[in-house]
Every structure is written in C-alpha cells, then in structure tokens.
Amino acid sequence: MSKFYTLCFVAVLFLSMSACVKTSVNNTPPKTDTTQVLDTDSSGVISNVSINPSTGTFNDTITVHGKNLSYTLFIMINGIVCRNLGIHGDSIQVLIPPSVGSGIVTVSVVNSNQIAIGPQFTYINLPYVITYAGNGLSGSDNSDGQPTDASIAGPLGIAFDPSGNLFVAEANGDKIRKIGTDGKISTLAGTGVYGDVDGPSGTAQFTYPNGIVADKSGNVYVTDALSNKIRKIDPSGNVSTLAGDGSAGKTDGPGLSASFNRPWGITIDPQGNIFVADNGNNSIRKITPAGDVSTVTLNTIHQYVNGVYTTVSGILSPIGVYADANGNIYFTDQGFVRKIDQNGDVITVAGDRTDLNPNAIFSYTAGIVLDSKGNLFVVDYGSNQIKEIASDGTISLIAGYDWQAAGGSVSEGFRDATGLKACFYRPAMLAVDPGGNLYIADSGNNRIRKVVMQ
Numbered sequence: 001m002s003k004f005y006t007l008c009f010v011a012v013l014f015l016s017m018s019a020c021v022k023t024s025v026n027n028t029p030p031k032t033d034t035t036q037v038l039d040t041d042s043s044g045v046i047s048n049v050s051i052n053p054s055t056g057t058f059n060d061t062i063t064v065h066g067k068n069l070s071y072t073l074f075i076m077i078n079g080i081v082c083r084n085l086g087i088h089g090d091s092i093q094v095l096i097p098p099s100v101g102s103g104i105v106t107v108s109v110v111n112s113n114q115i116a117i118g119p120q121f122t123y124i125n126l127p128y129v130i131t132y133a134g135n136g137l138s139g140s141d142n143s144d145g146q147p148t149d150a151s152i153a154g155p156l157g158i159a160f161d162p163s164g165n166l167f168v169a170e171a172n173g174d175k176i177r178k179i180g181t182d183g184k185i186s187t188l189a190g191t192g193v194y195g196d197v198d199g200p201s202g203t204a205q206f207t208y209p210n211g212i213v214a215d216k217s218g219n220v221y222v223t224d225a226l227s228n229k230i231r232k233i234d235p236s237g238n239v240s241t242l243a244g245d246g247s248a249g250k251t252d253g254p255g256l257s258a259s260f261n262r263p264w265g266i267t268i269d270p271q272g273n274i275f276v277a278d279n280g281n282n283s284i285r286k287i288t289p290a291g292d293v294s295t296v297t298l299n300t301i302h303q304y305v306n307g308v309y310t311t312v313s314g315i316l317s318p319i320g321v322y323a324d325a326n327g328n329i330y331f332t333d334q335g336f337v338r339k340i341d342q343n344g345d346v347i348t349v350a351g352d353r354t355d356l357n358p359n360a361i362f363s364y365t366a367g368i369v370l371d372s373k374g375n376l377f378v379v380d381y382g383s384n385q386i387k388e389i390a391s392d393g394t395i396s397l398i399a400g401y402d403w404q405a406a407g408g409s410v411s412e413g414f415r416d417a418t419g420l421k422a423c424f425y426r427p428a429m430l431a432v433d434p435g436g437n438l439y440i441a442d443s444g445n446n447r448i449r450k451v452v453m454q
Contacts, residue, residue, distance in 0.1 A: 045067075045068060045114070046066055046067065046069065046073070046107050046109070046116035047066060047067045047116065048065070048067050049064065049066040049107055049117070049119070050066065050118065050119060051064050051119055051121060054119060054120070054122060055123075056096050056123070056124060057096065057123065057124040057126045057128070058098040058099070058126070058128040059128065059417055060095075060418075061093055061096070062093070062096065062121070064092045064094060064105065064118065065091045066090060066091075066107065066116065069092055070087070072109055072110045073108065073109060074107070074108050074110065075092060075105065075106075076107075077096070077097075077103050077106075078102075078103035078104075079103075079106075080100050082094035082096060083095040096123070098128060099452070099454060101123050102120065103120070103121060103123075104117060104118065104119070104120055105118035105120075106118060126454065127398050127399055127418070127419040127451050127452060127453050127454060128416075128417065128451070128452050128454070129417060129418075129422035129450070129452075130449070130450050131447050131449060132148075132439060133148060133179055133448040134147070134150060134151070134446050134447030134448055135446075136414070136445060138153055138154075138172070138446055140153040140170060140173030140192055144184055144186045145184060146183070146184070147448070150177075151173075152170055152173070152446055152447065153170055153171075153172035153446060154173065154443045155168045155169065155171065155428070155446070155447075156169050156170075156171040156428040157169030157209065157223070157429045158212065158429050158430060158439055158440070158441045159212045159214055159220075159429075159431050160214065160431050160432075163181065163218075164181045164434075165179065165180050165181060165214075166431065166439060167179075167188065167220055168212070168441065168448060169209040169210050169429075170190075171208050171210050171443070172208075173190075173192055174190055174191075174192055174193065174194050174207065175187050175189070175190035175191075175206065176220065176222060188201060188220070188233060188237065189201040189204050189206075189233050189239050190204055190209075191204070191205055193205050194206075194207055194208075195207065196224070196227040197239075198231075198239050198240050199239060200237060200239070201233070201237035204239035206222070206224050207225070207227040209224050209225070209231070210223055210265075211266035211277070211321075211429065212429075213266045215272065217235070218234075218235035219233065220232070220233040221233075221266055222266075223263040223264055223265070223266045223276060224263075225262050225263060225279075226262075227244070227246055228246055228248050228249075228259065229241050229242075229246060230242045230244055230274070241255075242255055242274075242291065243256065243258050243291065243293050244256070244258060244259060244260050245259050246259075247259045248260075248280060249261060250281045250295070252293050252294045253292070254292060255292070255293055260276065260278050260285065261280030262279045262280035263277065263278050263279065264277045264279045264318070264320075265318070265320040265322075265332075265429065266321065267323045267329075268323065269325075269327070270325055272288075273287065273289065275296070275321050275323055277319055277320060277321040277331055277332075278295075278318070279317050280317075281295075282314060282315055282316055282317060282318070282333075283295050283296070284296040284298075284315075284318060284321065284340065296340065296344075297344050298344060298346050299343065299346070300345050300346065301313070301314065301346040301348075302345070302346065302347050302348055315331075315346070316333050316334050317334060318331045319331075319367070319381075320365065320366055320378075320429060321368070324370055328340065328341055328342065330368055332366060332367070333365070334351075334364065335362040335364055335365055335382070336348055336351035336362070337349040337365055337378055349376070350362065350389055350395055359387060359395045359396050360395040362378070362380045362382070362383075363383040364380065364382030365378055366380070366381040366428050366429065367430040369432050369438075370432075371432045373391060375389065375390050376388070377389075377430060377432065377438055379429065383400070383402045383404075383405065384400050384402060384404065384423065384424045384425060385397055385399065385401075385427075386399040386400050386427065386430070386451060397420065398453075399419040399424075399438075399451050400422060400423065400424050401420060401422065403423050410425065413425030413444060413445065414445045416449075419451070422449075424440065424442050424445065424449065425445045426443045426445075427440050428441045428442075428443045429441045435453075436453045437450060437452050437453050438450070438451040
C-alpha cells in the first residue's frame, strides 16, 4: 500500500472513531489489563460495594459489584491491587493475587481521594505453583540473566547450598546451572558438550548429570549418570572426579577405584558422608569424607504386601535419596518411600498398594526431601504429582493434576495454578528452602517450578 493510501486510511479511521465517541457509548468489556484503565465518567460516588464470592485463593476470580463503577478504579485487598479482568455494567471482575491474605476490599478512583469500603474477603491458604526458571524451550544456552528467560534442557537434579544459591543439574544440556541469591542464572560448569572431562568449569564436560547436592564448604557434588562417576565442583569452579572409575560395576574401595552403575540421587549428612542412589545396582552407596566407597548394608526390609506387614529381599532401582540430621537415610525405589534407620533396618514409609488413602499409593517415586518440620515431600514421577508425608504419617497430595491418567495430551502438562490445578510433566528431583517452599526440576517442561507453601 502506498504512503498516500495509508494516510487516507488512517484519517478515515480517526474520523470514524471520533464520530463513535460523540454519538454512542461503547459497552464492550475491555481486554485484560493489569494497570492501564480507560478514563470514562468517574464523577458519581461509588457505593453499595459487594463481592461474589467472598472467599478464594491465588488466581481465583471474584466479581465486585457497586454503583458508579468505572475503568478508572483500582480494586484492592489489604492494600494490594488486584488484576482487572474487565467491567460489565456495574460489576468488575478481578484476579486474586498470591498470598494477599484476608482483609477488607476497597475500591479507589485513580487520581482521586475517593475510596469506597467494601466487605471482608477471606483468603484460602493453598499451595500454588509458579515458574521459577526456564522458558520451556528444549535447547540450552549459557546466557546469564533472568531465570525465566533462560533455556534449561531437561533439568533433573536440584539443590540449595547453605547460602541460598540454587543449583540445577541440566541433564540434556550436560551442564550445571546456578541461580544465585541475586536472582540471576548462570552456568556453573560444563561446556554443553556430552563428555567426561575434568578441569576448569569452562572446559569440563558431563554425561547426563542428574543428582546434585552442595556441602557447607561450597563444594557441589554431581552424579554423572552415564559416565558412572561422582563429580565434584569446588568453589573456584574446578571439576574433578570424586569417585568412580567409569565402568558400570559395583566395586567398593578407594574413590577412583570404585565403580557405580547409573548413579542418580545424591545427599550429604551432617558428618560429611555422601550417599548415592546407585540405580543400576539396586543399592545405596556411601562415600566417606576420606573418599572411601562402600555399599550400605540393608538388614530386614519391612514392607506391606497385600495389606500384610512382611519382609522383602531387596530394593529396586532407587532414584531419590535424602539424609536427615538423625542418621536416617530416606530413599525412593519404584513406587515406595523407604527409610534406613541407624541399625540398618529398612522401613517402608509409604507405598502400600492396598492403602485406603489414594494419596498413599505412588505410581513411580523419584525425588525426596525433608523440611525443617520433619515433613517429607516426594515426587511421584509416574502421576506428575508432588505428595507430602507429614511428620505424623499423614499422606496428602499438595500439587499436580494427573492429566495423563485423565487422557490429556502433552500440551496439557504445563500449568501454573493452585496446587491441585497445576500441571507438571516428568517432575524429577526437588529441593526445599528455609521458608518451606518447594522447587521442582520439571524435566518434561524444561523448567524449574516453585510450590509456594502458604
């Protein structure tokens, strides 16, 4: 189109719009907008404010009714502005912000002292899920910056260090990522090329890293699954092999002479002992501070079978592992959650297939972590859900909708929402911060998700 015709079209459009403003009132609801509002008539006094419903939680919608409402209004709960979804006559729909709390609803006019006091709104505290890092793309990049702008390819392992830095084992990207306390993401070690190379962070290579843990001295330990090694990243970024000769085996002994078979989860106890879920060997392995590797002896393994508490001969394909401060080792294998006590006895904490509580039945357990209150959190990889085993033994579902069991497609496997409405896709390991919030390596979505525990 020539410049002349373009100018004519714009002029006609402007005159048409001007005529519409003078002769008619536009009652079409506006598009969603969080801050900008249309300046229509706000001369009337706002009154008769009511809300429906009067209870809700994060991301719920409520409708505010009243006289003389206009687009120049802010709807607030506890002084926090709610997102305006649109006006329909004398009602406005708004979205509830996270953690807003219970309080009075107020309606205020922009650039005016007019404030109308509405009724009490009751906020329901439920866990809710947000995206903490990752843009969802399957590729990988080394760019620093905002976590949600970065590509994180197939994250599996995730762990905090004592300073609050979050480390991620990027399995498909063959790198270790760091999200610092400043909120920025960077590559801690690895070139992104598949390989087994020790050395400085910028030249080191990994082969499908998955489990990750940090000690109090700033060292980061990684289970490098397909090289059958346990790698160490020191505070200067240098990468070395702590244990494993590279062969797929089950040899105990000095670190570099020992062998593993697809090591997965990794944890560290207060004494500095490292425990590894040696998936291919159906074993839990221990690495002492001196570097010696041994296989943890498992005595009697107690388990419910068809509702009867009995003993079984062994464990199968452990994935997640977590050491508490009392000398107990928790781990996951298949659809079970188990604990190795200080005597070496194995107690099945959860996984009875005949339990009347459906939340106590797991499809395929993966990551496991314990919070400061003694509550266990477990990833059910098979059902794309996160479950809690409270300190009193109560098992509950806290986040994740089993969209695959409901016949949903992969496109339905990602949704940020309140706990049971949120969707994950192949969640793997998880970590907990001092506030009790959970961080999930959502491998199928190439993201790190955060479960805010209200």
